[in-house]
Amino acid sequence: MLLSSRQQAILKALIEDYILTAEPVGSRVLAKKFDFGLSPATLRNEMADLEDEGLLRQPHTSAGRIPSDAGYRIFVDVLMERVGDFPKEDLGILERFTFDENDLYEILQHTAKITAVLAQCTAIVRAPQQQSARLKFVQVLPLSAQEALVVVVTDRGGTLNRRVVLPTPMGEGEMATLTNFLNFHLRNQPLNGLTAQLVGAMCEELSEYASVLEALLAKIMAPAPTQDRVFVANASFLAEQPEFGELNKIRSLLSLLERESALANVMSQAGSTETEIARVLIGREIPLADLHECSVVTAPYSIGHQVFGEVGVMGPTRLGYPRAIAAVETMAQHLTRTLSRLFGYPGA
Amino acid sequence: MLLSSRQQAILKALIEDYILTAEPVGSRVLAKKFDFGLSPATLRNEMADLEDEGLLRQPHTSAGRIPSDAGYRIFVDVLMERVGDFPKEDLGILERFTFDENDLYEILQHTAKITAVLAQCTAIVRAPQQQSARLKFVQVLPLSAQEALVVVVTDRGGTLNRRVVLPTPMGEGEMATLTNFLNFHLRNQPLNGLTAQLVGAMCEELSEYASVLEALLAKIMAPAPTQDRVFVANASFLAEQPEFGELNKIRSLLSLLERESALANVMSQAGSTETEIARVLIGREIPLADLHECSVVTAPYSIGHQVFGEVGVMGPTRLGYPRAIAAVETMAQHLTRTLSRLFGYPGA
DNA sequence: TATTAGCACTCGCCCACTCTGAGTGCTAAA
């Protein structure tokens, strides 16, 4: 199953042509477009061999060849030329977004959009549930004597703002005291780890404010969205692809894109373990029947050395892999940098 | 152009059948399904009259009739029976979402999802740009000696959290002073109304903190997303509709759903002036060619007596109008209540 | 031995054609 360098060249050319045209590639066009110095007949023989190896297949007898999943795999692993950096005008898009101003989810949504533009296909960004996030900082702000705003900052970049109706009126000084008390006890605690026991202990310690504390802690512990959040951009790209010309396929893909948990699953399973390095899943390698004709490319991003989520793109197996990989890695890096700058507190 | 009550009954029955089946309705099925006590021949005559009035049309000679935009218009304005309340199990969905815990955008996203379930079609929720929002409250929190978190609460329910690198280190006491100073000057100011002049005056007044103030104010004024934000749910519903069986139509609709500004336009123009009252736009009434085969139903929601955005649904002109209207109005009410509770400060 | 030209063969696609059935409009009778 070792390919001669000529076979490699043919396979590479054929795949690149098919990625561009979406048309099965015949021996004649292959000979004409690429200068192998070989006749169509010779190419036919080589192509037949490649088909025997399982790297190409024919949609039907009188059609040209298209790559199989295995063919794409070799293309991605061995044959393909990685693209270097994106041209300036593309990266200019990055600058147009002032990430600094926005909150985590807006940043991720923007990232998805930019990734879609760079990779020229559908983009997906996953942010994991904030369940196990740890509290970095909490502050109780007076809105009125009866109401307070609780601001919680987590080590995952999340900021929760929650409104609490106070059981008893309180002054600003009391709230400041409470803030100090809460920070002392809760800093570095996981949000979902605030057990009834801990709450009880705290209420006991500051028994005069027990009822207020209980109200506050209830809000702080209140579960963030229990699901992973997933941001999709340029979904309509999928509808443009000729391989999804059948209505059923489009429909199943569209509805999949709306099932966030399924998407999150794919993303987290597809992600490589190495941060900011792309991993490619091709066709049936994806453990989800709806995506057996698709490929996904994902790269994890991180905050403070901990993988935080993935930037990914998705398209038919006939995907512009070099571009997709570059886009996904570039954006994962960018995201890691941005998030670390914004949320990576020195003490973390 | 006055319709006899018999014509009205026929028109109503025909539209209701068409909404259910998506098949052109012929005289035979009409006679069979509904008990008019009339023969198909008589119905044919009436249907021909209704067609002359422009309320029905034939896709082709040998097909049944389908409603025209004008026909739907009469159906919606006159004929249709409004649905009362949703059954308990449907409204149960509402309760499952604990709106209280989430921030504005999450609430709106949830609202879109629930609306889609209730109306059984694609849902859209618009939140207008926060440009003209007024500052209700600002607080500077110390993250470290070098960094602060600025929390801005607006009268539109938005909470902005922005990280500021301080030009000079500051203690907590100083930050508290700054917070007081900022609140005194900025309360009730529109965020986009912080002119250079005002900034200058403030810096002059507190000249010792001029550089810090400038950094803080730059962050506070930094534009929120300049576009309206739009939340879409159940987009795949559109792909399921037989009237969008052609790929081109699906594609144009999908790409439209991704152009937030265009959507926001439609929503804001379609919105009625009366809050929580649905307005229906049918087919070519929508000033956007891509939607000439669609209908949208929208109802504005508000915070503190000011219209804030719209809850809407969208589908083919063959839309379940009664359900759609009820869903949209229910959710607009719910949203108004929720947002007023969460963000409608007494002082507003 | 590797390559190439030639040729018969396969098969999807397109087009024209027919047939069928649903639904109509019109006319004449009830």
Place this chain on the structure above:
DNA sequence: TTTAGCACTCAGAGTGGGCGAGTGCTAATA
């Protein structure tokens, strides 16, 4: 005013032939 009957229309499904792209095989060639 309503209805039965009938001729007519037309989309859609099904059929069959021609076209063309592309193949595999064989025999000739370098």
